[in-house]
Amino acid sequence: MIVAEVVLGARAWLPWAVGLAALGVAAILWSYLRSSGPAGVKVAAGLLKASALMALAVCLIEPLFSGTRPRPKSNLFLILADNSRSLQIHDPGRRATRGEQLQRLLADKSAWLTRLEQDFDVRRYAFDSRLTPLGDVKQLSFDGDASAVVGALKSLAERYQGRPVAGVLLLTDGNATDLDPDVRWRDFPAVYPVAFGAAADLADVSVAKVSVSQTNFEAAPVTITAEIERRGLAGKAISLQVLDEAGKVVEHRTARNTAEGKPLVERFELRPEKAGIGFYTVTAAIAGEEQLADEPEKSTEATLLNNRRLALVDRGGGPYRVLYVCGRPNWEFKFLHRGIDEDDELQLVGLVRIAKKEPKFTFRGRPGERTNPLFRGFDNQDDEQAEQYDEPVLIRLFPPSGPRDESELKGGFPKSAEELFGYHALIFDDVESGFFTHDQLSLVQQFVSQRGGGFLMLGGRNSFANGGYQRTPVAELLPVYVDRGEPRPAAEGYRLLLTREGWLQPWVRLRGTEEEERRRLAELPAFKTLSYAGAIKPGAAVLAGVQGDGPENLPALVVQQFGRGRAAALLVGDLWRWHLRRQEGAPSDLEKAWRQTVRWLVADVPRRVEVETQRRSNGADPTTDITVRVRDKLFEPLDNASVLVRVRTPDGREIELTAEPSARAAGSYETSFASRTPGAYRATAVAKAEDAGDVGERAFGWTLEPAADELRALAPNRDLLDHIARSTGGETLSPAGLDAFVASLPNRKIPVTEAWSWPLWQQWPVFLFAVTCLVGEWGLRRLKGLP
Numbered sequence: 001m002i003v004a005e006v007v008l009g010a011r012a013w014l015p016w017a018v019g020l021a022a023l024g025v026a027a028i029l030w031s032y033l034r035s036s037g038p039a040g041v042k043v044a045a046g047l048l049k050a051s052a053l054m055a056l057a058v059c060l061i062e063p064l065f066s067g068t069r070p071r072p073k074s075n076l077f078l079i080l081a082d083n084s085r086s087l088q089i090h091d092p093g094r095r096a097t098r099g100e101q102l103q104r105l106l107a108d109k110s111a112w113l114t115r116l117e118q119d120f121d122v123r124r125y126a127f128d129s130r131l132t133p134l135g136d137v138k139q140l141s142f143d144g145d146a147s148a149v150v151g152a153l154k155s156l157a158e159r160y161q162g163r164p165v166a167g168v169l170l171l172t173d174g175n176a177t178d179l180d181p182d183v184r185w186r187d188f189p190a191v192y193p194v195a196f197g198a199a200a201d202l203a204d205v206s207v208a209k210v211s212v213s214q215t216n217f218e219a220a221p222v223t224i225t226a227e228i229e230r231r232g233l234a235g236k237a238i239s240l241q242v243l244d245e246a247g248k249v250v251e252h253r254t255a256r257n258t259a260e261g262k263p264l265v266e267r268f269e270l271r272p273e274k275a276g277i278g279f280y281t282v283t284a285a286i287a288g289e290e291q292l293a294d295e296p297e298k299s300t301e302a303t304l305l306n307n308r309r310l311a312l313v314d315r316g317g318g319p320y321r322v323l324y325v326c327g328r329p330n331w332e333f334k335f336l337h338r339g340i341d342e343d344d345e346l347q348l349v350g351l352v353r354i355a356k357k358e359p360k361f362t363f364r365g366r367p368g369e370r371t372n373p374l375f376r377g378f379d380n381q382d383d384e385q386a387e388q389y390d391e392p393v394l395i396r397l398f399p400p401s402g403p404r405d406e407s408e409l410k411g412g413f414p415k416s417a418e419e420l421f422g423y424h425a426l427i428f429d430d431v432e433s434g435f436f437t438h439d440q441l442s443l444v445q446q447f448v449s450q451r452g453g454g455f456l457m458l459g460g461r462n463s464f465a466n467g468g469y470q471r472t473p474v475a476e477l478l479p480v481y482v483d484r485g486e487p488r489p490a491a492e493g494y495r496l497l498l499t500r501e502g503w504l505q506p507w508v509r510l511r512g513t514e515e516e517e518r519r520r521l522a523e524l525p526a527f528k529t530l531s532y533a534g535a536i537k538p539g540a541a542v543l544a545g546v547q548g549d550g551p552e553n554l555p556a557l558v559v560q561q562f563g564r565g566r567a568a569a570l571l572v573g574d575l576w577r578w579h580l581r582r583q584e585g586a587p588s589d590l591e592k593a594w595r596q597t598v599r600w601l602v603a604d605v606p607r608r609v610e611v612e613t614q615r616r617s618n619g620a621d622p623t624t625d626i627t628v629r630v631r632d633k634l635f636e637p638l639d640n641a642s643v644l645v646r647v648r649t650p651d652g653r654e655i656e657l658t659a660e661p662s663a664r665a666a667g668s669y670e671t672s673f674a675s676r677t678p679g680a681y682r683a684t685a686v687a688k689a690e691d692a693g694d695v696g697e698r699a700f701g702w703t704l705e706p707a708a709d710e711l712r713a714l715a716p717n718r719d720l721l722d723h724i725a726r727s728t729g730g731e732t733l734s735p736a737g738l739d740a741f742v743a744s745l746p747n748r749k750i751p752v753t754e755a756w757s758w759p760l761w762q763q764w765p766v767f768l769f770a771v772t773c774l775v776g777e778w779g780l781r782r783l784k785g786l787p
C-alpha cells in the first residue's frame with residue numbers, strides 16, 4: 001500500500017465552499033424544523049441532503065491524492081543467496097534442509113518475487129567464498145567451504161557504486177567466516193537479512209579452535225590446547241584424539257560429565273619426533289562414533305565437518321650453537337656436554353682454559369724457546385701458532401659436526417661481533433672478567449641486547465663479584481647486582497627450592513606433577529658453593545632459591561630480559577653434586593636440567609631470516625600476508641636483499657613468490673598468497689644478499705579450514721544479521737514476512753521515484769454519492785408523506 005497525502009487543487013475556493021456549505025446546512029435545518037412529521041424521518045432526510053451538499057462543496061476545492069512511488073524498473077534490488085555447507089543442515093522439526101527452504105523461497109512462482117520484479121530491476125547472486133551471478137535456483141548446490149558475507153556485500157557495494165540500489169535481500173544463516181570489525185557499513189546500501197535456521201541447539205560436537213604453545217620441558221615441549229564446544233548432547237561422553245601427519249593416534253582421551261553449553265578446554269602435551277614444521281590433527285566426536293567420518297548419515301550429530309582442526313607445530317630454528325667458556329676444567333662441563341649431546345637441535349662448543357697466562361722464565365724452558373713448554377711435542381711448533389707464555393692455554397671442544405670453519409675460536413674468545421653473533425647462547429663458568437678484554441665484554445653485552453642471544457653465568461669462585469665483574473658491561477646485563485651489600489658467611493649446605501615464579505616455568509621443572517617435583521627436590525643433595533648476589537634487579541624474576549643456615553632463602557636462579565635477548569644467573573657453583581644421587585641405570589636429572597636450561601636460553605633467539613604470517617579475507621579467497629625480516633651478520637636490517645618464498649599447497653603444487661621490499665620497515669620484505677585449497681600449507685623463505693651470497697632460509701606454514709570455521713556454530717547468527725540491518729538502514733526479516741515487506745517497499749526510501757496524483761473531485765463515485773443522497777432524501781420524504 002502506497003502512502004499518499006491530500007492536496008487541495010483550488011485552495012482559493014475554500015472560504016466560499018465553507019460558506020456555501022454552512023449556508024446550505026442552515027437552510028436544510030430551518031426547512032426541516034418547520035415541517036411536520038416523525039422526528040427520525042426528518043433527521044435521516046436532513047442528513048442525506050446535507051451529505052450531498054457537503055460532497056458538492058468539497059468538489060469546489062478540487063481535492064487530490066498525491067504521493068511518490070518507485071519508478072518502474074529504474075531501481076535495482078539485489079538478492080544475495082548463501083551457497084555454503086551450513087545450508088545443508090536439518091533443523092529440528094523440519095524435513096527440508098535450510099538450503100531447500102531457501103530454494104523454495106526463490107522459486108519463480110513466488111508471489112513476493114513476482115511483485116518485486118514488477119517495480120524493480122532484480123539481480124540475483126549466490127556467494128560462498130566468492131560472489132557469482134545466480135540464474136536458476138537449481139544452481140545452488142550448498143557445497144561452498146566458506147560464507148564470505150562481508151566480502152559479498154562489499155563486492156556488490158563496489159560493483160553498483162553510484163547506481164540506484166534500493167536494497168539487498170540477504171538470504172543466509174549469518175554464520176560468516178570473514179568478519180571484519182573495521183568494515184564501514186554506512187557505505188553499503190540497505191541490507192534486509194532473511195535468517196534461515198532454528199534457534200534451538202542441534203546435537204553437535206565441534207573443535208572450535210586450537211592453539212599451540214611451546215616450552216622447554218623436555219618430556220613434552222609442545223602443548224596443543226583445544227577448545228571443544230558441544231550442544232544437545234547432555235550426558236554423552238566425548239572422544240578426543242590427536243593424530244600426526246601419518247594418521248597415527250598420538251594421544252586419545254575421553255571427556256565425561258562435561259557441562260552442557262560450556263566450552264571444554266583440553267590440553268595435549270606431546271613431543272614431536274622430528275624437528276621443523278609439523279601438522280597435527282585434533283578430532284572430537286561422540287564416544288563410539290569416531291569412525292563415522294565417511295558415513296555422516298549414521299551420526300547423531302547434525303554435521304561432522306566441524307569435528308577436526310589442524311594444529312601447526314614449528315620446531316624449527318635449529319641447530320642452535322652454544323659457546324661455553326670455562327676458566328678451568330671442572331665437572332659442570334662434563335654433564336652439560338653429556339646432556340646437550342642427546343639433543344639434535346643443540347650444539348655445544350667449548351672453550352676451556354687449562355692454564356692461565358704466566359711470565360716467561362728462562363730456566364723453565366730450553367735456550368731460545370719462546371713458546372710454552374706445555375705444548376712441546378705437538379704439531380703446532382710454529383711460534384706464530386703455539387701459545388706464548390703471556391697467553392692462556394685454551395682447548396677448543398667441538399660437537400660431532402665439527403667447527404664452522406678452521407679458524408673458529410683459534411684466537412680464543414671472539415674479538416668481533418661477526419664471529420660472536422654466529423652463536424645463539426653464551427655460558428660463562430668460573431671465569432674471571434680479566435680473561436676478556438673490555439671490548440670483548442662489550443661484545444657480550446651487544447650479543448644479548450642487539451643480537452638477541454641468551455646468556456648464562458654459573459656460580460664459582462671466579463664468577464660474579466669474585467670474578468671482578470663489577471662495573472663491566474657484563475654486570476649491566478646480569479639480573480643481579482654484583483657490587484652491592486656484603487657477602488654472608490658460607491653455610492654448611494644449601495637446599496634447592498623453587499619459588500612461585502619457578503613453579504610456573506616448565507623448563508625449571510623436571511617432573512610432570514607438583515607432588516613428584518617436590519619429592520625430587522627433597523631428594524637432592526646439599527650444595528656447598530653459592531656465589532653471592534647483592535640484590536635482584538628490577539624486572540628480574542627469581543625462579544629458584546636455596547635455604548642455608550639462616551631463616552631466609554637466598555637466590556639461586558635469576559632471569560631477566562635484556563634488550564632483544566635474555567640473561568640468567570645460576571649462582572650455585574657445584575651442580576655436579578646433583579648427579580651423585582642418581583641411581584644406577586636411571587636417566588640423569590642433571591643432564592635433563594641442562595638440556596631444558598639451554599633450550600630456554602635459545603628458545604627466542606632470532607635468526608637472520610624470520611617470517612611472520614597474518615591471515616586476512618578479501619571477500620573471495622582467504623589471503624595470507626607474508627612478511628620476511630632479513631638481517632646481516634651484525635643482525636642489523638639488511639636492505640637490497642632478494643627474497644623468494646616457495647609454497648607447497650595441500651594438493652602438492654609448488655608455487656614460487658618474490659617478496660618485495662616493505663615501505664614500512666627496513667629489512668622487511670612482503671608478499672601474499674591467496675589460499676584456495678583447504679588443508680596445510682608449507683613454505684620456505686630463502687634470502688640472498690646483494691652479492692648473491694646466502695643469508696639463510698626459514699621454513700614456516702599455515703592452515704586453511706574454512707568449513708570448520710563456518711560450522712563452528714550451527715544456530716543462525718541473528719545478532720550479526722541484526723547488526724548489519726541496523727548499520728545499513730535495513731531490517732531483519734523472516735521468510736514468512738516477505739510478502740508484507742515487498743508491499744511496503746514503495747513507502748521506504750527509494751533512490752529513483754516519480755510523483756503521482758489522483759483527482760478526487762473528478763471521480764464518478766463522488767458524484768454518484770451526491771446523487772444517491774439527494775434521491776434517497778427525495779424518496780424518503782415521498783414515502784413518509786413529508787412536504
